Amino acid sequence: MTTLTKRSAAGLVCIIVSALAACDGNGNESQLTPPSAGDIGYLNLSVSDAPIKDATKVCIRFDGVELKHADSDERETINFDQPEVVNLLANQGANSHPIVTGAEVPAGEYEWIRLKVQAERGLGGGADDGDPTSDLCDDETENSYLVRNSSELYNLFVPSGSQRGLQLIKNIIIPANRTGEYTAEWDLGKSFNGPPGLDPDVMMKPVVKLVANNEVGTLVGQVADELVAVESCDAEFAPSVYVFDDGIEPNPLDDPLAEDDAVATGLVEQQMQEDGSMPWRYSIGFLLAGNYEVAFTCNGNDFVPLAGKPAEIIVGDVTAVNFSAEDLPPPVGSLSGEVAFELVEAASCDAEFDSAVYVFGEGVTPNATDEPVATGLVAMDTTEAYVYMIENLLADTYTAAFTCTGTDFVPVEGKEAVIAIGEDTPLNFDAGDAPEPE
Numbered sequence: 001m002t003t004l005t006k007r008s009a010a011g012l013v014c015i016i017v018s019a020l021a022a023c024d025g026n027g028n029e030s031q032l033t034p035p036s037a038g039d040i041g042y043l044n045l046s047v048s049d050a051p052i053k054d055a056t057k058v059c060i061r062f063d064g065v066e067l068k069h070a071d072s073d074e075r076e077t078i079n080f081d082q083p084e085v086v087n088l089l090a091n092q093g094a095n096s097h098p099i100v101t102g103a104e105v106p107a108g109e110y111e112w113i114r115l116k117v118q119a120e121r122g123l124g125g126g127a128d129d130g131d132p133t134s135d136l137c138d139d140e141t142e143n144s145y146l147v148r149n150s151s152e153l154y155n156l157f158v159p160s161g162s163q164r165g166l167q168l169i170k171n172i173i174i175p176a177n178r179t180g181e182y183t184a185e186w187d188l189g190k191s192f193n194g195p196p197g198l199d200p201d202v203m204m205k206p207v208v209k210l211v212a213n214n215e216v217g218t219l220v221g222q223v224a225d226e227l228v229a230v231e232s233c234d235a236e237f238a239p240s241v242y243v244f245d246d247g248i249e250p251n252p253l254d255d256p257l258a259e260d261d262a263v264a265t266g267l268v269e270q271q272m273q274e275d276g277s278m279p280w281r282y283s284i285g286f287l288l289a290g291n292y293e294v295a296f297t298c299n300g301n302d303f304v305p306l307a308g309k310p311a312e313i314i315v316g317d318v319t320a321v322n323f324s325a326e327d328l329p330p331p332v333g334s335l336s337g338e339v340a341f342e343l344v345e346a347a348s349c350d351a352e353f354d355s356a357v358y359v360f361g362e363g364v365t366p367n368a369t370d371e372p373v374a375t376g377l378v379a380m381d382t383t384e385a386y387v388y389m390i391e392n393l394l395a396d397t398y399t400a401a402f403t404c405t406g407t408d409f410v411p412v413e414g415k416e417a418v419i420a421i422g423e424d425t426p427l428n429f430d431a432g433d434a435p436e437p438e
Contacts, residue, residue: 039176041107043067043078045184046096048286049088050265052188053238056151057087059126059137060144061118062099066165067172070109078103083118085137088186093266094218094285094318096183107176113210115166115184119144121157121201129153146202154202168210181213185286189240189265190256207256209286216286217313219243219321223268223280223296226325233298239268241282241323242303243294243311250295250303263287268296287313296323304328333419335359335427336389339378339402342431344386349404354378357388357429358409359400359417366401366409373398395421402429410434 045065052058064079084099091097119125125145129138132147144156158166166184174180190207221241228239243264244250254261266284273279293308305327311319335357344355355378360366376390399414411433419425 039107040104041174041176042179043100043103043105043174044098044179044181045100045103045113046098046182047086047088047184047186048091048094048096050092050185050187050189050267050284052089052191053267054149055089055188056133056147056149057089057135057137058144058146058156058188059085059087059129059141060156061085061125061141062115063118064116065100066114066116067105067110068112068114069106070111070171076105076110078105079116083139083141085139085141087135087137088188090135092285093220093283096285102179105174107174110172110174112167112169113172113182115168115208117144117158117165117206118142119156119158119204121155123155123157125155126153144204154200156204157201158204158206166206166208168208170210172210173212183211183213183216183286185209185211185264187256187265190253211286211288213286215288215315217289217315218318219264219266219284219287219292219294219311219313220318221282221321221323223282223323224325225280227296227304227323227328228268228280228298230298230328232302234300237297237299239280239296239298240300241266241268241284241294241296243284243287243292244308246291246293246310248293248308250293250297250306250308252301263292289313289315294321296327330392331395331421332392333395333421334389334391334424335376335393335398335400335417335419336424337387337426337428339386339388339429340431340433341386343402343410343429343434344378344404346404346434348408350406353404353406355386355402355404357390357400357402359390359393359398360414362397362399362416364399364414366399366403366412366414368407378402393419395419400427402433 062084067076086097120143123143125143126138126141132151132153146154146156187207191204242250242262244262248260251260264284264287266282268280268282270278271281290313292311294311295303295308297303304323306329309321311321313319357376358366358372359374360372374390374393376388378386378388381387396419398417400417401409401414403409410429412435415427417425417427
Protein backbone atom coordinates (compact mmCIF):
# COMPACT_ATOMS: atom_id res chain seq x y z
CA MET A 1 0.00 0.00 0.00
CA THR A 2 0.88 3.64 -0.42
CA THR A 3 0.20 6.73 1.76
CA LEU A 4 -0.01 10.49 1.44
CA THR A 5 -0.66 13.66 3.42
CA LYS A 6 -3.81 14.55 1.65
CA ARG A 7 -6.54 12.61 3.52
CA SER A 8 -8.58 14.85 5.77
CA ALA A 9 -10.90 12.19 7.19
CA ALA A 10 -10.47 10.39 10.53
CA GLY A 11 -7.06 8.89 10.94
CA LEU A 12 -5.26 11.43 8.74
CA VAL A 13 -1.70 10.39 8.08
CA CYS A 14 1.49 12.14 7.00
CA ILE A 15 4.32 10.21 5.43
CA ILE A 16 7.49 11.52 6.87
CA VAL A 17 11.05 10.36 6.69
CA SER A 18 12.30 13.45 8.48
CA ALA A 19 10.66 16.01 10.72
CA LEU A 20 8.17 17.79 8.45
CA ALA A 21 5.17 19.94 9.38
CA ALA A 22 2.71 17.97 11.47
CA CYS A 23 -0.71 16.87 10.18
CA ASP A 24 -3.92 16.97 12.15
CA GLY A 25 -5.60 13.60 12.66
CA ASN A 26 -8.36 11.99 14.64
CA GLY A 27 -9.00 8.57 16.06
CA ASN A 28 -12.46 7.36 16.93
CA GLU A 29 -14.59 9.20 19.49
CA SER A 30 -13.87 6.82 22.35
CA GLN A 31 -10.16 7.58 22.10
CA LEU A 32 -10.36 11.35 21.89
CA THR A 33 -11.03 12.04 25.58
CA PRO A 34 -7.59 12.70 27.14
CA PRO A 35 -6.82 10.36 30.04
CA SER A 36 -6.02 11.77 33.47
CA ALA A 37 -2.42 12.52 34.36
CA GLY A 38 -0.61 9.48 35.62
CA ASP A 39 -2.83 6.93 33.81
CA ILE A 40 -1.09 4.05 32.10
CA GLY A 41 -1.94 2.52 28.71
CA TYR A 42 -0.38 0.03 26.34
CA LEU A 43 0.96 0.15 22.78
CA ASN A 44 0.77 -2.55 20.13
CA LEU A 45 2.62 -1.69 16.91
CA SER A 46 2.92 -3.85 13.81
CA VAL A 47 4.45 -3.39 10.36
CA SER A 48 3.00 -4.40 7.00
CA ASP A 49 3.83 -3.89 3.34
CA ALA A 50 2.55 -3.30 -0.15
CA PRO A 51 4.83 -5.51 -2.26
CA ILE A 52 7.63 -4.69 -4.67
CA LYS A 53 8.59 -6.50 -7.86
CA ASP A 54 12.00 -8.13 -8.32
CA ALA A 55 12.71 -8.79 -4.66
CA THR A 56 12.58 -11.98 -2.63
CA LYS A 57 12.82 -10.22 0.70
CA VAL A 58 13.25 -6.81 2.26
CA CYS A 59 14.64 -7.22 5.77
CA ILE A 60 14.26 -4.14 7.99
CA ARG A 61 16.05 -4.00 11.35
CA PHE A 62 14.12 -2.19 14.11
CA ASP A 63 15.97 -1.29 17.32
CA GLY A 64 13.06 0.40 19.10
CA VAL A 65 10.44 3.15 18.89
CA GLU A 66 10.06 6.62 20.35
CA LEU A 67 6.86 8.61 20.96
CA LYS A 68 6.56 12.37 21.53
CA HIS A 69 3.83 13.72 23.80
CA ALA A 70 1.43 16.10 22.06
CA ASP A 71 1.37 18.63 24.91
CA SER A 72 5.08 18.72 25.74
CA ASP A 73 8.54 17.92 24.45
CA GLU A 74 8.73 14.82 26.63
CA ARG A 75 9.30 11.54 24.84
CA GLU A 76 8.75 7.89 25.64
CA THR A 77 11.45 5.53 24.40
CA ILE A 78 11.04 1.78 23.94
CA ASN A 79 14.37 0.12 23.21
CA PHE A 80 14.33 -3.52 22.15
CA ASP A 81 16.51 -5.99 24.06
CA GLN A 82 17.24 -7.64 20.72
CA PRO A 83 16.80 -6.10 17.28
CA GLU A 84 13.54 -7.02 15.55
CA VAL A 85 14.35 -7.94 11.93
CA VAL A 86 11.25 -8.18 9.75
CA ASN A 87 10.91 -9.36 6.15
CA LEU A 88 8.28 -6.92 4.92
CA LEU A 89 7.57 -9.07 1.86
CA ALA A 90 6.30 -11.82 4.18
CA ASN A 91 3.70 -9.41 5.58
CA GLN A 92 1.67 -8.14 2.64
CA GLY A 93 -1.97 -7.22 2.14
CA ALA A 94 -3.88 -7.60 5.40
CA ASN A 95 -0.97 -9.45 7.08
CA SER A 96 1.32 -7.71 9.56
CA HIS A 97 4.18 -8.46 11.95
CA PRO A 98 4.17 -7.14 15.55
CA ILE A 99 7.29 -5.32 16.69
CA VAL A 100 5.83 -3.85 19.91
CA THR A 101 3.35 -5.84 22.02
CA GLY A 102 1.81 -4.55 25.23
CA ALA A 103 4.45 -1.89 25.89
CA GLU A 104 3.45 0.16 28.95
CA VAL A 105 3.47 3.93 28.31
CA PRO A 106 1.72 6.94 29.88
CA ALA A 107 -1.82 7.16 28.55
CA GLY A 108 -2.59 10.21 26.46
CA GLU A 109 -2.12 11.81 23.06
CA TYR A 110 1.14 11.65 21.15
CA GLU A 111 2.20 13.85 18.24
CA TRP A 112 4.39 11.36 16.42
CA ILE A 113 6.10 8.02 16.64
CA ARG A 114 9.63 7.32 15.44
CA LEU A 115 10.70 3.90 14.24
CA LYS A 116 14.33 3.30 15.13
CA VAL A 117 15.44 1.69 11.89
CA GLN A 118 19.04 0.62 11.45
CA ALA A 119 19.76 1.57 7.83
CA GLU A 120 23.13 3.18 7.20
CA ARG A 121 25.45 3.24 4.24
CA GLY A 122 28.60 1.14 4.11
CA LEU A 123 27.48 -1.59 6.51
CA GLY A 124 27.18 -5.29 5.79
CA GLY A 125 23.43 -5.76 5.93
CA GLY A 126 22.59 -9.44 5.36
CA ALA A 127 26.21 -10.50 5.03
CA ASP A 128 25.53 -13.59 7.16
CA ASP A 129 22.16 -14.48 5.65
CA GLY A 130 22.46 -18.23 5.21
CA ASP A 131 19.71 -18.54 2.59
CA PRO A 132 18.91 -15.38 0.58
CA THR A 133 16.14 -17.29 -1.25
CA SER A 134 14.13 -18.03 1.91
CA ASP A 135 11.57 -15.80 3.65
CA LEU A 136 13.70 -15.75 6.80
CA CYS A 137 15.91 -12.79 7.62
CA ASP A 138 19.27 -12.78 9.39
CA ASP A 139 18.15 -11.93 12.95
CA GLU A 140 21.64 -10.74 13.84
CA THR A 141 22.25 -8.54 10.81
CA GLU A 142 23.99 -5.26 11.61
CA ASN A 143 21.84 -3.38 9.08
CA SER A 144 18.69 -3.58 6.97
CA TYR A 145 19.07 -5.24 3.57
CA LEU A 146 17.37 -6.18 0.32
CA VAL A 147 17.61 -9.42 -1.71
CA ARG A 148 16.70 -9.31 -5.41
CA ASN A 149 15.13 -12.22 -7.32
CA SER A 150 18.59 -12.80 -8.79
CA SER A 151 19.79 -13.51 -5.19
CA GLU A 152 21.91 -10.34 -5.25
CA LEU A 153 22.09 -8.80 -1.78
CA TYR A 154 22.15 -5.05 -1.12
CA ASN A 155 22.76 -3.04 2.04
CA LEU A 156 19.92 -0.54 2.65
CA PHE A 157 20.39 3.00 3.87
CA VAL A 158 18.03 5.86 4.70
CA PRO A 159 19.41 9.40 4.32
CA SER A 160 19.75 10.81 7.86
CA GLY A 161 18.29 7.54 9.12
CA SER A 162 20.86 7.12 11.87
CA GLN A 163 19.87 10.49 13.34
CA ARG A 164 16.12 10.54 12.75
CA GLY A 165 14.98 7.02 12.03
CA LEU A 166 11.53 7.05 10.44
CA GLN A 167 9.33 9.70 12.01
CA LEU A 168 5.62 9.15 11.35
CA ILE A 169 3.41 12.11 12.22
CA LYS A 170 -0.11 11.22 13.33
CA ASN A 171 -2.19 11.93 16.40
CA ILE A 172 -1.76 8.74 18.42
CA ILE A 173 -4.10 7.99 21.29
CA ILE A 174 -3.10 5.57 24.05
CA PRO A 175 -6.27 5.05 26.14
CA ALA A 176 -6.05 4.62 29.90
CA ASN A 177 -5.83 0.98 30.99
CA ARG A 178 -6.41 -0.08 27.38
CA THR A 179 -4.33 -0.78 24.30
CA GLY A 180 -3.75 1.50 21.33
CA GLU A 181 -3.31 -0.73 18.25
CA TYR A 182 -1.45 0.71 15.25
CA THR A 183 0.15 -0.55 12.04
CA ALA A 184 2.94 1.09 10.04
CA GLU A 185 2.14 0.36 6.39
CA TRP A 186 5.07 0.52 3.93
CA ASP A 187 4.79 1.04 0.18
CA LEU A 188 8.02 -0.49 -1.06
CA GLY A 189 7.15 0.27 -4.68
CA LYS A 190 7.66 3.96 -3.91
CA SER A 191 10.44 3.58 -1.37
CA PHE A 192 13.56 2.61 -3.30
CA ASN A 193 16.03 4.64 -5.28
CA GLY A 194 19.23 3.06 -6.52
CA PRO A 195 21.14 5.68 -8.53
CA PRO A 196 24.40 4.58 -10.18
CA GLY A 197 27.49 4.42 -8.03
CA LEU A 198 25.82 3.29 -4.81
CA ASP A 199 26.48 -0.48 -5.12
CA PRO A 200 26.44 -2.51 -2.95
CA ASP A 201 24.08 -0.09 -1.21
CA VAL A 202 20.51 0.83 -2.14
CA MET A 203 18.92 4.07 -0.97
CA MET A 204 15.54 3.72 0.71
CA LYS A 205 13.26 6.75 1.12
CA PRO A 206 10.42 5.01 2.89
CA VAL A 207 6.82 5.82 2.08
CA VAL A 208 5.09 4.74 5.27
CA LYS A 209 1.74 5.46 6.87
CA LEU A 210 0.60 4.89 10.40
CA VAL A 211 -3.00 3.73 10.85
CA ALA A 212 -5.11 2.87 13.86
CA ASN A 213 -6.30 -0.72 13.47
CA ASN A 214 -9.82 0.24 14.53
CA GLU A 215 -10.10 2.65 11.56
CA VAL A 216 -9.25 0.38 8.64
CA GLY A 217 -10.61 -2.31 6.32
CA THR A 218 -9.30 -4.51 3.50
CA LEU A 219 -9.74 -4.46 -0.29
CA VAL A 220 -9.46 -7.68 -2.31
CA GLY A 221 -10.44 -8.89 -5.75
CA GLN A 222 -9.76 -10.85 -8.91
CA VAL A 223 -8.44 -9.63 -12.27
CA ALA A 224 -9.41 -11.33 -15.54
CA ASP A 225 -6.65 -13.10 -17.46
CA GLU A 226 -7.42 -10.93 -20.51
CA LEU A 227 -6.42 -7.75 -18.66
CA VAL A 228 -3.01 -9.09 -17.72
CA ALA A 229 -2.33 -10.14 -21.31
CA VAL A 230 -3.35 -7.08 -23.35
CA GLU A 231 -0.85 -5.82 -25.91
CA SER A 232 -0.19 -2.58 -24.01
CA CYS A 233 1.11 -4.41 -20.90
CA ASP A 234 4.75 -3.79 -19.96
CA ALA A 235 6.72 -6.96 -19.27
CA GLU A 236 8.92 -5.01 -16.84
CA PHE A 237 5.96 -3.67 -14.85
CA ALA A 238 4.22 -5.74 -12.19
CA PRO A 239 0.41 -5.84 -12.76
CA SER A 240 -1.13 -3.77 -9.97
CA VAL A 241 -4.27 -2.26 -8.54
CA TYR A 242 -4.07 1.41 -7.59
CA VAL A 243 -6.32 3.01 -4.97
CA PHE A 244 -7.19 6.72 -5.24
CA ASP A 245 -9.24 9.03 -3.08
CA ASP A 246 -12.91 9.31 -4.05
CA GLY A 247 -13.36 11.47 -7.16
CA ILE A 248 -9.71 11.26 -8.29
CA GLU A 249 -9.26 9.99 -11.84
CA PRO A 250 -6.71 7.14 -11.97
CA ASN A 251 -3.26 8.43 -12.96
CA PRO A 252 0.38 7.25 -12.85
CA LEU A 253 2.43 7.38 -9.68
CA ASP A 254 4.19 10.69 -9.50
CA ASP A 255 4.81 12.50 -6.23
CA PRO A 256 3.62 10.64 -3.10
CA LEU A 257 2.73 14.01 -1.58
CA ALA A 258 0.63 15.10 -4.58
CA GLU A 259 -3.10 15.39 -3.96
CA ASP A 260 -4.02 13.13 -6.89
CA ASP A 261 -1.46 10.40 -6.25
CA ALA A 262 -2.55 6.89 -5.31
CA VAL A 263 -3.10 6.33 -1.60
CA ALA A 264 -2.28 2.63 -1.92
CA THR A 265 -1.17 0.00 -4.41
CA GLY A 266 -1.26 -3.79 -4.48
CA LEU A 267 0.40 -6.36 -6.73
CA VAL A 268 -1.81 -8.62 -8.83
CA GLU A 269 -0.43 -12.16 -8.69
CA GLN A 270 -1.58 -15.64 -9.63
CA GLN A 271 -2.81 -17.68 -6.68
CA MET A 272 -3.35 -21.43 -6.69
CA GLN A 273 -6.92 -22.47 -5.83
CA GLU A 274 -8.21 -25.80 -4.50
CA ASP A 275 -9.61 -26.68 -7.93
CA GLY A 276 -6.17 -26.24 -9.51
CA SER A 277 -6.97 -22.92 -11.18
CA MET A 278 -4.63 -19.94 -10.84
CA PRO A 279 -6.61 -16.71 -11.08
CA TRP A 280 -4.96 -13.31 -10.81
CA ARG A 281 -5.80 -11.79 -7.41
CA TYR A 282 -4.79 -8.88 -5.19
CA SER A 283 -5.17 -7.85 -1.54
CA ILE A 284 -4.65 -4.40 -0.03
CA GLY A 285 -4.93 -4.14 3.73
CA PHE A 286 -5.07 -1.30 6.26
CA LEU A 287 -7.07 1.14 4.14
CA LEU A 288 -8.71 3.89 6.15
CA ALA A 289 -12.50 3.56 6.11
CA GLY A 290 -14.02 5.70 3.36
CA ASN A 291 -14.80 5.85 -0.35
CA TYR A 292 -12.17 5.32 -3.04
CA GLU A 293 -11.66 4.85 -6.77
CA VAL A 294 -9.69 1.72 -7.72
CA ALA A 295 -8.25 0.72 -11.09
CA PHE A 296 -6.05 -1.99 -12.61
CA THR A 297 -2.89 -1.24 -14.58
CA CYS A 298 -0.30 -3.44 -16.25
CA ASN A 299 2.03 -0.65 -17.38
CA GLY A 300 1.64 2.10 -14.78
CA ASN A 301 0.15 4.56 -17.27
CA ASP A 302 -3.09 3.08 -18.63
CA PHE A 303 -5.93 2.15 -16.28
CA VAL A 304 -8.87 -0.23 -16.43
CA PRO A 305 -11.49 1.09 -16.28
CA LEU A 306 -10.39 4.57 -17.29
CA ALA A 307 -12.46 6.27 -14.58
CA GLY A 308 -11.81 3.58 -11.96
CA LYS A 309 -14.35 1.62 -9.92
CA PRO A 310 -15.91 2.77 -6.65
CA ALA A 311 -14.87 0.97 -3.47
CA GLU A 312 -16.30 1.61 -0.01
CA ILE A 313 -13.99 0.50 2.78
CA ILE A 314 -15.72 -0.33 6.06
CA VAL A 315 -13.89 -0.75 9.35
CA GLY A 316 -13.06 -4.39 10.00
CA ASP A 317 -14.67 -5.58 6.74
CA VAL A 318 -13.32 -6.98 3.49
CA THR A 319 -14.50 -5.18 0.34
CA ALA A 320 -14.28 -7.07 -2.98
CA VAL A 321 -13.77 -5.27 -6.30
CA ASN A 322 -13.12 -7.42 -9.38
CA PHE A 323 -11.87 -6.39 -12.83
CA SER A 324 -13.22 -8.16 -15.92
CA ALA A 325 -12.52 -8.00 -19.66
CA GLU A 326 -15.65 -5.87 -20.02
CA ASP A 327 -13.86 -3.13 -18.09
CA LEU A 328 -11.39 -2.62 -20.94
CA PRO A 329 -11.94 0.62 -22.86
CA PRO A 330 -13.26 0.08 -26.39
CA PRO A 331 -10.45 -0.38 -28.95
CA VAL A 332 -10.95 2.94 -30.70
CA GLY A 333 -8.96 5.62 -32.45
CA SER A 334 -9.74 8.76 -34.44
CA LEU A 335 -9.53 10.12 -38.00
CA SER A 336 -8.76 13.75 -38.80
CA GLY A 337 -7.32 15.99 -41.46
CA GLU A 338 -7.72 18.99 -43.77
CA VAL A 339 -9.94 19.43 -46.81
CA ALA A 340 -8.82 21.72 -49.64
CA PHE A 341 -10.67 25.02 -50.22
CA GLU A 342 -11.30 24.00 -53.83
CA LEU A 343 -13.34 21.00 -52.65
CA VAL A 344 -15.39 22.76 -49.94
CA GLU A 345 -16.12 25.84 -52.06
CA ALA A 346 -16.65 24.13 -55.41
CA ALA A 347 -19.49 25.45 -57.59
CA SER A 348 -21.07 21.98 -57.57
CA CYS A 349 -21.52 22.01 -53.75
CA ASP A 350 -25.04 22.14 -52.33
CA ALA A 351 -25.46 25.28 -50.23
CA GLU A 352 -28.09 23.51 -48.13
CA PHE A 353 -25.78 20.57 -47.30
CA ASP A 354 -23.15 20.60 -44.54
CA SER A 355 -19.85 19.46 -46.01
CA ALA A 356 -18.57 16.31 -44.32
CA VAL A 357 -16.24 13.33 -44.46
CA TYR A 358 -18.05 9.99 -44.65
CA VAL A 359 -16.51 6.73 -43.41
CA PHE A 360 -17.59 3.39 -44.92
CA GLY A 361 -16.52 -0.19 -44.32
CA GLU A 362 -13.33 -1.52 -45.90
CA GLY A 363 -13.71 -1.99 -49.67
CA VAL A 364 -17.06 -0.16 -49.86
CA THR A 365 -17.21 2.42 -52.65
CA PRO A 366 -18.62 5.66 -51.17
CA ASN A 367 -22.28 6.06 -52.05
CA ALA A 368 -25.52 7.72 -50.97
CA THR A 369 -27.36 4.43 -50.37
CA ASP A 370 -25.28 2.58 -47.75
CA GLU A 371 -25.33 3.90 -44.21
CA PRO A 372 -21.85 5.26 -43.35
CA VAL A 373 -20.01 3.92 -40.30
CA ALA A 374 -19.39 7.50 -39.18
CA THR A 375 -19.38 11.07 -40.43
CA GLY A 376 -17.48 14.21 -39.48
CA LEU A 377 -18.47 17.78 -40.34
CA VAL A 378 -15.93 19.91 -42.18
CA ALA A 379 -15.50 23.39 -40.71
CA MET A 380 -13.00 26.25 -40.82
CA ASP A 381 -10.58 26.39 -37.87
CA THR A 382 -8.73 29.36 -36.39
CA THR A 383 -6.05 29.14 -39.10
CA GLU A 384 -8.79 29.46 -41.73
CA ALA A 385 -8.20 25.92 -42.96
CA TYR A 386 -11.06 23.48 -43.47
CA VAL A 387 -10.66 20.56 -41.07
CA TYR A 388 -12.60 17.59 -39.69
CA MET A 389 -12.31 15.16 -36.75
CA ILE A 390 -14.05 11.80 -36.31
CA GLU A 391 -13.53 10.20 -32.88
CA ASN A 392 -14.29 6.80 -31.36
CA LEU A 393 -13.82 4.73 -34.50
CA LEU A 394 -13.27 1.07 -33.71
CA ALA A 395 -9.76 0.02 -34.71
CA ASP A 396 -10.14 -1.35 -38.25
CA THR A 397 -9.62 -0.48 -41.90
CA TYR A 398 -12.15 1.80 -43.57
CA THR A 399 -12.85 3.76 -46.77
CA ALA A 400 -13.28 7.53 -46.30
CA ALA A 401 -14.39 10.27 -48.72
CA PHE A 402 -15.38 13.94 -48.74
CA THR A 403 -18.78 15.16 -49.91
CA CYS A 404 -20.42 18.56 -50.13
CA THR A 405 -23.65 17.25 -51.67
CA GLY A 406 -24.32 13.95 -49.90
CA THR A 407 -24.39 12.14 -53.25
CA ASP A 408 -21.05 12.91 -54.91
CA PHE A 409 -17.80 11.83 -53.21
CA VAL A 410 -14.14 12.83 -53.48
CA PRO A 411 -12.33 10.78 -54.42
CA VAL A 412 -14.90 8.62 -56.16
CA GLU A 413 -13.36 5.39 -54.88
CA GLY A 414 -12.59 6.85 -51.43
CA LYS A 415 -9.32 6.66 -49.50
CA GLU A 416 -8.11 3.90 -47.20
CA ALA A 417 -8.10 4.80 -43.50
CA VAL A 418 -6.42 2.46 -41.02
CA ILE A 419 -7.51 3.21 -37.44
CA ALA A 420 -5.20 2.12 -34.60
CA ILE A 421 -6.17 1.87 -30.92
CA GLY A 422 -5.61 5.13 -29.09
CA GLU A 423 -4.12 6.89 -32.10
CA ASP A 424 -5.25 9.64 -34.47
CA THR A 425 -4.98 8.73 -38.16
CA PRO A 426 -4.31 11.76 -40.41
CA LEU A 427 -6.10 11.76 -43.76
CA ASN A 428 -6.29 14.88 -45.98
CA PHE A 429 -8.42 15.53 -49.07
CA ASP A 430 -6.70 17.62 -51.73
CA ALA A 431 -7.91 19.37 -54.85
CA GLY A 432 -6.21 16.68 -56.92
CA ASP A 433 -8.56 14.05 -55.41
CA ALA A 434 -11.51 15.48 -57.35
CA PRO A 435 -12.36 13.80 -60.68
CA GLU A 436 -11.36 15.59 -63.85
CA PRO A 437 -14.24 17.67 -65.26
CA GLU A 438 -15.86 16.05 -68.30
